[in-house]
Amino acid sequence: MVLEEIAASLIMWFSYALIPCLLTDGAAVLPAPQNLSVQSTNMKHVLTWSPVMVPEETVYYSVEYQGEYESLYMSHIWIPSSWCSPTAGPECDITDDITATVPYSLRVRATLGSQTSAWSTLKHPFNRNSTILTPPGMEVTKDGFHLVIKLEDLGPQFEFFVAYWRREPGAKEHIKMVRPGGIPMHLETMDPGATYCVKARTFVKAIGRYSAFSQAECVKVQGESLPLALALFAFVGFMLVLVVVPFSVWKMGRLLRHSCCPVVMLPDTLKITSSPQKLISCRREEVEACATAGVSSEELLRAWI
């Protein structure tokens, strides 16, 4: 009787101890994903892991996370990731899940048909304040005399600090804070002929961190050189006209007199008796007559020389 009881309890103990073991073994045929890590740049966070290889099969993965709030106040509840429950690739964009600057635990497991692997957990919880902030991409242009900057659009969490200065000894650096990226923004009205340089860095309020400054980019404003040259050109032209035109008129007068109206010695009597009025009208007639008759080119040349 006593022996029977001992035997029965032994069997019960074995079965209780073995059944979970067998069940666990059956469920863990699929290996758990390894090498979990988070790559985080400019507040974009991606969890990656080494893929579980099963020939000719597609393994799916499920990702879950647990923030400080869930681990402290919600009895360690795990929340399925918004984009990876499940997912086929060995990576998961967890940007939308990480909503606070607190440590997050992350875990992933593989699924193949009815088989499910054990959970694999990230060794060190991830905090988004460890994200890598890169200097922002920017485009510096000029629109007439306006210095214009266009910054990379990195999302609503990003603010930009833009530093710009006129390139000259002892120039003062100006700082402007710009909120959204992606749209061209006027920085300053530039002085003609000057060179302006611009650099920018990002700031993420949520984590209280700045990126490094980008490489400075400089633009030169078209100086007054072009208008000045135009003015000079116009002045020279004006002077030329001022000098050449009266000279030509004078020379023309001489030429006409030489070719059409040779100086003729007039008898004294004619000089005295002819009124100036008469003399002029005579000459006009003479000139007109000459013009119609035409002047030979040799004569013209001789007159000019």
Ligand SMILES: *[C@@H]1O[C@H](CO)[C@@H](O)[C@H](O)[C@H]1NC(C)=O
């Ligand atoms: C984990 O990463 C290491 C080095 O990157 C690699 O050698 C190893 O094979 C990886 N493990 C798995 C299960 O792929």
Ligand SMILES: *[C@@H]1O[C@H](CO)[C@@H](O)[C@H](O)[C@H]1NC(C)=O
């Ligand atoms: C991130 O925040 C934690 C505290 O939550 C702090 O210990 C750690 O130094 C911070 N890391 C960085 C890179 O700022």
